[in-house]
Amino acid sequence: MAAKFDNSIVRWIDHRLPIFSFMHHEMHEYPTPKNLSYWWNFGSLAGIALVIMIVSGIVLAMNYTPHVDYAFDSVERIMRDVNYGWLLRYMHMNGASFFFIVVYIHIFRGLYYGSYKAPRELLWMLGVVILLLMMATAFMGYVLPWGQMSFWGATVITNLFSAIPLVGDQIVTWLWGGFSVGNPTLNRFFSLHYLLPFVIVGVVVLHLVALHRFGSNNPLGIDVKSSKDQIPFHPYYTVKDAFGLGVYLIIFAGFVFFAPNFFGEPDNYIPANPLVTPPHIVPEWYFLPFYAILRSIPDKLGGVVAMFGAIAVLFILPWLDRSPVRSGQFRPIFKIFFWVLVVDVVALTFFGGKPPEGWYVTGARIATAYYFIHFLMILPLLSVFETPRQLPKSISEPVTGGGAGFAGATAAAREKV
Amino acid sequence: MADTHQGETRRDFLYVATAAVGAVGAASAVWPFIDQMNPAADVLALASIEFDTGTVAEGMAVTVKWRGKPVFVRHRTPTEIEEARDVPLDELRDPQTDASRVIKPEQLIVVGVCTHLGCVPLGQKPSDPRGDYGGWFCPCHGSHYDTSGRIRKGPAPRNLVVPEYKFVSDTVVRIG
Numbered sequence: 001m002a003a004k005f006d007n008s009i010v011r012w013i014d015h016r017l018p019i020f021s022f023m024h025h026e027m028h029e030y031p032t033p034k035n036l037s038y039w040w041n042f043g044s045l046a047g048i049a050l051v052i053m054i055v056s057g058i059v060l061a062m063n064y065t066p067h068v069d070y071a072f073d074s075v076e077r078i079m080r081d082v083n084y085g086w087l088l089r090y091m092h093m094n095g096a097s098f099f100f101i102v103v104y105i106h107i108f109r110g111l112y113y114g115s116y117k118a119p120r121e122l123l124w125m126l127g128v129v130i131l132l133l134m135m136a137t138a139f140m141g142y143v144l145p146w147g148q149m150s151f152w153g154a155t156v157i158t159n160l161f162s163a164i165p166l167v168g169d170q171i172v173t174w175l176w177g178g179f180s181v182g183n184p185t186l187n188r189f190f191s192l193h194y195l196l197p198f199v200i201v202g203v204v205v206l207h208l209v210a211l212h213r214f215g216s217n218n219p220l221g222i223d224v225k226s227s228k229d230q231i232p233f234h235p236y237y238t239v240k241d242a243f244g245l246g247v248y249l250i251i252f253a254g255f256v257f258f259a260p261n262f263f264g265e266p267d268n269y270i271p272a273n274p275l276v277t278p279p280h281i282v283p284e285w286y287f288l289p290f291y292a293i294l295r296s297i298p299d300k301l302g303g304v305v306a307m308f309g310a311i312a313v314l315f316i317l318p319w320l321d322r323s324p325v326r327s328g329q330f331r332p333i334f335k336i337f338f339w340v341l342v343v344d345v346v347a348l349t350f351f352g353g354k355p356p357e358g359w360y361v362t363g364a365r366i367a368t369a370y371y372f373i374h375f376l377m378i379l380p381l382l383s384v385f386e387t388p389r390q391l392p393k394s395i396s397e398p399v400t401g402g403g404a405g406f407a408g409a410t411a412a413a414r415e416k417v
Numbered sequence: 418m419a420d421t422h423q424g425e426t427r428r429d430f431l432y433v434a435t436a437a438v439g440a441v442g443a444a445s446a447v448w449p450f451i452d453q454m455n456p457a458a459d460v461l462a463l464a465s466i467e468f469d470t471g472t473v474a475e476g477m478a479v480t481v482k483w484r485g486k487p488v489f490v491r492h493r494t495p496t497e498i499e500e501a502r503d504v505p506l507d508e509l510r511d512p513q514t515d516a517s518r519v520i521k522p523e524q525l526i527v528v529g530v531c532t533h534l535g536c537v538p539l540g541q542k543p544s545d546p547r548g549d550y551g552g553w554f555c556p557c558h559g560s561h562y563d564t565s566g567r568i569r570k571g572p573a574p575r576n577l578v579v580p581e582y583k584f585v586s587d588t589v590v591r592i593g
Contacts, residue, residue, distance in 0.1 A: 152536065156557065159535035174451075178460045179484035180530075188454065275480055275487045277536040279556045295558060300533060300574050356558055 026212060031230035032237055033218035035395050039113075040216060040237075041244035042106040047204065048245060049099040054197050056092040057141075064144065066190035068183045071146035072271045090260040096138050097263040098252050100286035103131065107314075112338050114326030115217040121318040123210035128314045130203050135287070137196040140189040142284060147268035152281050154181045154189070160294075163301040180274060220398070221327025222391055229395035280355055288352030289345050293371065295356050296364040306368065313375045320375055322383035330389040337378050344370045465593030467585065470524050478541045480529060483592050487529035487537055488580060489553070490590075493564060498522050500551060501565035511576045515565040518579050526590065527566040528580050531555040533573035538562060553577070 005011050005020060014020040063082050065074040078085035107127070110116055116124035143154045158175050162168040177184025215224065224230055231237075255262055263285060267278045283291050290307050297303035313320075328335045344367050351364035392398045466483050470490060473479050478491040493501075501515040519525055529537050533555065539545040540553035540562075548554030548561035550569045555562075560571030567576040582592040 156534040156536065159533075162535075174455050176456075177454055178456050179464075180486045182460075182485045184454075184457070184460065274485055275482065275537060277555075277557060281536070281557050298572055300572060303572075 027238075028232065028234040030212065030215075030233040031224075031227065032216055032233050033224055033229060033395055034231045034236075035218050035220060035399075036216060036237065036240075037219050038240075038244060039105070039109040039219075041241055042102050042109060043211075044241045045244060045248055046099065046102045046106055048248075049095060049102050050197070050200060050204065053092065053095050053099060054201075056088050056095060057194070057197065060088055060092055061194060064190075066144065066187050068146060068186055068272070071144060071186060075145045087256070090256045092141075094252065094255045094260060094263065096141065097284070097286065098248075098255075099134065100138070102248075103134065104286070107131070108342065110217075111341070112328045113217055113219060114221050114321070114323075114328065116318045117321070117324075117326050118318070119214050120210070120217065123207060123213075124318060125315055126203055126207045126210060128311065130200055130207065131314075132311060133196055133200045133203065137193060137200065138284065138286070140193040140196070142268075143186065143189045144193065145268060146186065146272045148270040148272055148276075148278050149265045149268040149281070151181060151272035151274065152277055153283055154185065156281060157283075158185075160304045160307075163304040165301070182274075217326060218395060219327060219329065220392060220395055221325065221330070222395065225394040225396075282353055285349065285353070288350075289348035290352070292348040292352030292364045293368045295352075296361065296368040306372075310371060313372065317375065317379075321379040323386065323388065325388040325391065330391055331382070331386055332389065333386045334379075334382050337374060337382070341371075341374050344374070465591060467589055467591045469589050471588035473524075475523070477543075480541050481592075483528075483580065488592060489525070489527050489529040489541060489566070489577070491525045491541075493523055493525050497551065497564040501563060501567075504563065504565075504567075510568050511574070513565075513567060513576055518565050518567075518576070520582070520584060524590070525564070525566060526580065526582055526592065527577040529553075529577070531557065531560055531573055532568065532575040532577065533558055533560055533571070538577075 005014060010020055060078065063074065063078050063085060065071055075089070078089050080086075082088075110124065110127070139153070139157060143150045158172055158181065161175060162172045164171060173179065175185070176182065177188065215230075265282065265284075270278075282288070290310055293310050294303045294307040297306045323331065323334070325331055328338055347363065347367045348371065351360050351367060354360040356364075464484055466481065468479075468481050468490065470492070473490055473492040475492050476494050478489055480487045480489060482488070498515070504515075506512040506514065515522070518527075529541070531538050534557060536555050536557035538548075538553035538555040538560070540547040546554045546556075548570075550561050550563035552562040552564045552566055552569075554560070555571065555573065558572050560573035561569050562573075562577055563569050565576075566579075568574070580592050582590050585591050
């Protein structure tokens, strides 16, 4: 493990604190399957999105005032008077949306290629914990500008807890620190919004420790058989991730500079008013699927249970899908249902943004039912009844016919799937 | 042999006892950190207000702020009172007679917070939609309340809450 370093100072430090050996081992020589596609870029991209959020958030906090009378104005001051304040705030606002885009793609990649299966169950579950923490952080961050959507979003979401039998109302009062969403609520949300990203960093470290235990899954979903199936992380994947990052930053900058309010709600530029509810309350787009599930159950407690259940079902996913084949490439029926699930989640996102009337309600209910049917019925049944296609013997086999040669053309076509 | 066995049992007991005392101590030390999130003394001190209902004309309604929440004071018309009284109790999701929800039948006082997820229902202004039962309509998730503030249709589980209040003079009411 101990690597050789040319620089004598590095050697001196590394002998006492093996930080350079550690980095060399985990980020340089770290053996990685050689067939990872661009879908595998989104993990490191999520890490970078988190760093962008933390850096922009820390400097925004230097200019923000967490008080009901000053919060809205301090955000406007950031936009108008603070040097580059507009840029920092737009980075933070759009950064949240982009973080969720990246993480959702990362999750769907894991779903398609069976990255949650043994021996990566804990890796997957830590990912679900990160998603939950991200949702809590994003929700509390959205409250901070103290606009109409901030206030009423906070009111509706904290009221979800009043559905808990017996102690629900006490819990809501405890969350608020008063008898309605008010200054104590804003203060504690600010405190927690600052804290939780660092908790996320901690869980990300655990996520990486679990990842490096068995290494990345890969598009074929089969285990690495020999060192011929692997290449060192650096420079092969550092350069691939760097290229992906460049593409990502171009799109991100496009929104920050040219459509900074695309993901936002105009109502949040109206200062919070506890006496007037906006006629149509919608959460941020990344919560819409869960909001649609909440609303489609015509019972308060049932709706809340279903909404949290939609995430809880991901926790137990490794035990719902018992098929020994990981990659959807070799599961002809699973593959179809995977795409139906993608359409279903997009449909839930659509219905979550619509008022709960007419056929939207029916549509949302069907989509909600299907979401749970997919995880609780289709996946367990498929693991019994589906006949998977023949798996290749090794990662190298489809490319080289098992030997050391190259059969370029067909291999290239496969990697794009 | 017997001695060793006995010694182990006594040591096990000490371990368990130490852990139990430690757990209780830690749990009681946690309480201040949890309880600080409950409403503070100054928040509780602002818990009552006075309002003169004489300023509300018949058929009109006024919203006052109490504990950061809107309170609806509606001066009901005789037809509205009639409607509220005529509803058979078995038609109600949260059965309460109209008489149990008012002190003076003309003055209906309820907390203007939907019991579903806490939005403020519409129906205070004459131009607002009042729902299918002539009371209030919550635009967030479509709950309908009647002229007694009782839930009639939609996802809300309970009637609009009647706050604790009393008349301190003929028209002045103290809420809280």
